[in-house]
Amino acid sequence: MQKLQDSLKPIVALCKRRGFIYPGSEIYGGFANTYSYGPYGAELKKNIKDLWWRLFVHERRDMVGLDGPILLHPKTWQASGHVEGFVDALIDCKACKSRFRADHLIEEALHKSADGMNLKQMTEEIQKHKLKCPKCGAQDFTEARVFNLMFHTHMSKTGADGDIAYLRPETAQAIFVDFKNIIDTMRVKIPFGVAQIGKAFRNEITPGNFVFRVIEFEQMEIEYFIREADWQKTFDHWLAAMHSWCKKIGLSKNHVHEKEHPKELLSHYSKRTVDLVYDFPFGTSELYGLAYRTDFDLSRHAECSGQSLFYTDPETKEKFIPHVIEPTFGVERTILALLCNAYDEEMLENGETRTVLHFAPCVAPVKVAVFPLMKKEPLSEKAQAVFALLQRLWHCEYDDSGAIGKRYRRQDELGTPYCITIDFETLENDTLTLRDRDSMKQERLAIGQLIETLSKKLV
Numbered sequence: 436m437q438k439l440q441d442s443l444k445p446i447v448a449l450c451k452r453r454g455f456i457y458p459g460s461e462i463y464g465g466f467a468n469t470y471s472y473g474p475y476g477a478e479l480k481k482n483i484k485d486l487w488w489r490l491f492v493h494e495r496r497d498m499v500g501l502d503g504p505i506l507l508h509p510k511t512w513q514a515s516g517h518v519e520g521f522v523d524a525l526i527d528c529k530a531c532k533s534r535f536r537a538d539h540l541i542e543e544a545l546h547k548s549a550d551g552m553n554l555k556q557m558t559e560e561i562q563k564h565k566l567k568c569p570k571c572g573a574q575d576f577t578e579a580r581v582f583n584l585m586f587h588t589h590m591s592k593t594g595a596d597g598d599i600a601y602l603r604p605e606t607a608q609a610i611f612v613d614f615k616n617i618i619d620t621m622r623v624k625i626p627f628g629v630a631q632i633g634k635a636f637r638n639e640i641t642p643g644n645f646v647f648r649v650i651e652f653e654q655m656e657i658e659y660f661i662r663e664a665d666w667q668k669t670f671d672h673w674l675a676a677m678h679s680w681c682k683k684i685g686l687s688k689n690h691v692h693e694k695e696h697p698k699e700l701l702s703h704y705s706k707r708t709v710d711l712v713y714d715f716p717f718g719t720s721e722l723y724g725l726a727y728r729t730d731f732d733l734s735r736h737a738e739c740s741g742q743s744l745f746y747t748d749p750e751t752k753e754k755f756i757p758h759v760i761e762p763t764f765g766v767e768r769t770i771l772a773l774l775c776n777a778y779d780e781e782m783l784e785n786g787e788t789r790t791v792l793h794f795a796p797c798v799a800p801v802k803v804a805v806f807p808l809m810k811k812e813p814l815s816e817k818a819q820a821v822f823a824l825l826q827r828l829w830h831c832e833y834d835d836s837g838a839i840g841k842r843y844r845r846q847d848e849l850g851t852p853y854c855i856t857i858d859f860e861t862l863e864n865d866t867l868t869l870r871d872r873d874s875m876k877q878e879r880l881a882i883g884q885l886i887e888t889l890s891k892k893l894v
């Protein structure tokens with residue numbers, strides 16, 4: 436079992452040091468809660484998204500993909516309830532001007548849930564218990580007030596209020612808005628799903644915990660359209676599929692749990708929601724969500740757009756608005772869970788500590804690293820030939836600088852599952868060594884067997 440770090444610090448440091456994740460706009464002093472994915476982070480992210488698309492779109496016959504716009508017609512967000520309801524309660528410290536979520540303040544200071552409290556009750560609770568500002572210690576808060584989490588921008592026409600457009604806070608609505616186009620142009624039959632991967636933006640009041648809560652992130656979402664009667668069995672199917680995904684990407688089963696939302700706290704559109712939560716070093720928190728959105732969204736869009744969003748059964752000609760099961764996966768939270776799950780500092784027999792990321796091969800940014808034992812001919816030529824052979828199939832790295840042990844350590848920190856060394860014996864009999872990241876054991880292998888062996892190992 437993987438030991439959890441009690442802090443994110445070593446992971447954040449490794450991410451910066453090894454080119455996974457950099458703080459955003461660092462040369463200008465940083466731009467709070469934005470991050471840039473460096474070369475290895477970009478590979479990791481792409482592997483996650485490609486694998487997700489392959490498993491949930493290409494390997495199924497009941498799914499199609501979509502790539503909708505970030506800027507949707509503003510009426511979309513009125514119909515979906517986001518203009519009115521996508522809000523948090525915020526409170527400001529008058530002394531130091533720090534801003535907090537009122538519910539978080541209550542929960543953290545009083546260890547009780549603020550779910551279901553209205554603004555007045557939260558303000559009273561904070562005053563009654565004389566809660567202090569976590570930053571400066573003052574007891575001088577404003578009243579709690581609502582704050583909409585949607586970022587907005589102005590369209591070019593006049594800049595007047597009427598020209599406001601919102602950056603989407605979830606990808607889901609882009610799918611609902613195109614539901615009619617999909618049923619009109621594709622030969623989809625209920626049950627079927629539409630999958631989308633894309634950016635979402637939320638003006639979170641208190642972002643934090645590295646990439647766990649950021650203002651710009653990516654979602655991998657599915658809207659799965661069904662008949663109402665089938666919602667329970669479809670819900671169970673997707674819950675199982677989400678667990679299989681966690682297993683596939685290598686998350687330890689012991690750290691992934693289900694959290695059922697109590698009925699009285701469900702979002703306005705949901706009849707049932709189960710979160711998959713992960714044991715992050717800072718606490719057990721939401722990784723993914725699964726919601727039964729009923730026919731809420733399609734009905735609202737039909738009402739607000741005046742368009743018919745009925746589906747007609749091709750055999751019975753029955754017309755109805757489909758119900759929806761929505762599995763949603765955050766890309767950044769996947770990355771953070773994978774990093775926490777994979778990170779390890781191991782004490783070696785010689786007393787050294789090795790830092791290693793035990794990534795599953797399917798997500799590892801680099802699959803194989805190729806080293807000539809020494810940077811000299813004909814070892815280099817042979818190693819480059821092996822590298823060229825593998826490069827066509829997998830993302831590989833070539834490294835000929837420094838002692839071989841250091842080169843292994845560098846790859847361990849990147850989570851590269853296999854390293855290949857070309858040595859003098861290679862020149863004699865065309866064999867090489869294949870070193871396993873986790874066991875650190877090396878096996879000798881004929882070059883002719885390399886591709887077949889790696890194909891089996893890198894699934």
Ligand code: ATP
Nearest residue numbers: 637647648649652721722723724763764765767768
């Ligand atoms: P939370 O309760 O943590 O704010 P949420 O319930 O609002 O999350 P959803 O609206 O269900 O989140 O969003 C779907 C998924 O998008 C989440 O499960 C998560 O993986 C991801 N996500 C949501 N908000 C953020 C954020 N601010 N930063 C990174 N990922 C996010």
